[in-house]
Amino acid sequence: MKLTGKKALITGGNSGIGLATARLFVAEGAQVAITGRDQKKLDEALAELGSSARGYRVDVTVAEDRKQLFAALTKDFGKLDIVFANAGTSGRTPTGSTDEAIFENVIHTNLNAAFFTVNSAVPLLNDNASIIFCGSVHNYLGQPGVAAYAATKGGLVSMARSIAADLAPRNIRANVVAPGAIKTPIWKRGTRAAMSTDESDKEAKFFSSLVPLGRWGEPEEIAKAVLFLASEDSSYVNAAELVVDGGLTGAQFGAPILRH
Numbered sequence: 001m002k003l004t005g006k007k008a009l010i011t012g013g014n015s016g017i018g019l020a021t022a023r024l025f026v027a028e029g030a031q032v033a034i035t036g037r038d039q040k041k042l043d044e045a046l047a048e049l050g051s052s053a054r055g056y057r058v059d060v061t062v063a064e065d066r067k068q069l070f071a072a073l074t075k076d077f078g079k080l081d082i083v084f085a086n087a088g089t090s091g092r093t094p095t096g097s098t099d100e101a102i103f104e105n106v107i108h109t110n111l112n113a114a115f116f117t118v119n120s121a122v123p124l125l126n127d128n129a130s131i132i133f134c135g136s137v138h139n140y141l142g143q144p145g146v147a148a149y150a151a152t153k154g155g156l157v158s159m160a161r162s163i164a165a166d167l168a169p170r171n172i173r174a175n176v177v178a179p180g181a182i183k184t185p186i187w188k189r190g191t192r193a194a195m196s197t198d199e200s201d202k203e204a205k206f207f208s209s210l211v212p213l214g215r216w217g218e219p220e221e222i223a224k225a226v227l228f229l230a231s232e233d234s235s236y237v238n239a240a241e242l243v244v245d246g247g248l249t250g251a252q253f254g255a256p257i258l259r260h
Contacts (some may be wrong), residue, residue: 217245
């Protein structure tokens with residue numbers, strides 16, 4: 001097992017990529033702390049993960065919540081070896097008609113909270129620890145209507161590089177995993193929540209046609225990439241971004257919709 005004896009924190013670990021990663025970390029021998037805002041989902045996740053996991057109802061955007069979280073982690077875990085800053089949100093921010101509060105919420109959740117989660121975790125981190133941020137292919141796509149989200153995901157890459165430099169004396173690595181189109185609950189939020197089943201299926205099929213591998217990714221496939229970055233398998237990988245998108249950003253002309 002790759003994480004025997006390791007202690008990990010996964011924010012937003014009660015669903016989607018976070019839960020898939022928690023599941024894999026536990027299977028690989030780690031003790032895992034997960035956070036979430038929804039107590040019901042948190043309880044369901046913990047029932048699945050078993051005795052190697054502990055849950056904390058936390059809103060990582062709130063400073064007092066973070067303070068209480070890390071006080072609890074100090075008591076319950078003592079030290080940490082892995083931090084996966086996965087919690088995030090999306091939001092429509094089209095240029096010319098975006099509400100400032102929506103823009104600021106996306107920035108505050110995806111960028112500020114990610115930094116201050118890691119900032120608070122550093123005193124608990126063992127030397128040779130691993131920090132992983134959850135980025136996105138939106139750092140590259142230039143998709144309309146997602147300016148704030150794209151800005152945060154690009155910002156995480158730059159931020160991780162600086163953090164890697166800050167923590168280099170302790171051999172603590174900081175990297176980013178950048179998922180493409182993945183089957184997670186976030187795709188059912190916002191304007192998509194009102195879609196009919198037919199509309200949702202049509203959009204899912206369209207997105208699949210844009211990916212050279214011809215399909216959406218599974219949360220478990222991202223979890224395996226996070227495991228790589230968390231484990232000794234990536235001991236010389238630092239300040240890097242690992243894109244896991246089925247070729248969406250690297251081989252666009254291999255996509256089914258563009259094949260001739």
